[in-house]
Amino acid sequence: MxxxxxxxxxxxxxxxxxxxxxxxxxxxxxxxxxxxxxxxDPSLLQRALNAFWDWVDRLFGTAASATPGGTVGLVVVILFVVAALAALWWRLGTPDRRAVSAAALFAERPRSAAHHRAAGEAHAAQGHWNQAVQERMRAIVRSLEERALLDTRPGRTADEAAAEAGRVLPAHADRLRAAAREFDDVTYGGRRAGEQSYRRLTELDHDLERTRPTLADSTTGTARSTRQGAAE
Structure with missing residues (x-):
């Protein structure tokens, strides 16, 4: 019934x-x-997590079946994408690098070039290469100010100092720009400097000390070439 x-x-x-x-x-x-x-019974959160992981498992299975080589091929593709993103981040730095790199080169009260050099050497002796690079770049700019090749301007950035110094010492313009980028990268870009970076700035500092500026000839308007080598 x-x-x-x-x-x-x-x-x-x-x-x-x-x-x-x-x-x-x-x-x-x-x-x-x-x-x-x-x-x-599982909680609402646990049920949601279980549903999410089930979805991820289905998605991974579908992607693996569509990728040559199956699961192994998919893992290789994922590792390649991660490596590419890491390389891109290393090359470009953090997204806000350009925005903050306009900060002043000297954040504290003015100190002499010798003081900055000594601070750089002290950091280098301890393997603190980021701080060593920063102090050596400050020593370079302060030395140029002390020689009256640059006017003393506390708010100047590393890029501005390199551009201005490059006009006075054109033979070193490229190295000055590279030094400014090195300073910006370790100070604002989240990069880590190494011993070679510090040595490059040290060599540039020494070379600049032995270099005379290019002076404009008042009668012909031409520029006399930069003389390099040890100062007399």
Missing amino acids: TGRAVLAAGSGDEPPVTVPRDPARDAARRELSKRMYHEN
Whole structure:
């Protein structure tokens, strides 16, 4: 009989007893909805996480099946993409590098070039190459100011100092620009300097000390060539 459950009688003479099926199902549902039966059920957060990881697993499986080489091929592709992104970050630095690199070269009260050189050597002796590079670049700019090749300007940036010094000492313009980039990279770009970076700035500092500026000839308007080598 549709919609009803039939119970066999205790004896063959008694008619069968029928129990409505829907009330029984409702009673079972109410019983199973009690909290005691759900104490060990996963939380809403756990269910969401399980659903997310199931989705990731399906996505990974689909990508692996579509990639030559299967799972191994997909892993190789992922590693290649990660390596490319890391190389791009290393080449360009952090996204806000250009915005903050306009800060002044000298953040403290003016100190002599000799003081900056000594500070750079002290950092280099301890292997603190970032600080050593910073102090050597400051020594270069301060030395040019002390020689009156640059005007003393506390708010000057490393890039501005390199551009101005390059006009006075054109033979070293490229190295000056490279030194300014090195300073910006370690100071604002989140890069790490090494011993070679510091040695390059030290050599530039020494070469600049032995270099005379290019002076304009007042009668012909031409420039006399820069003389390099040890000062007399």
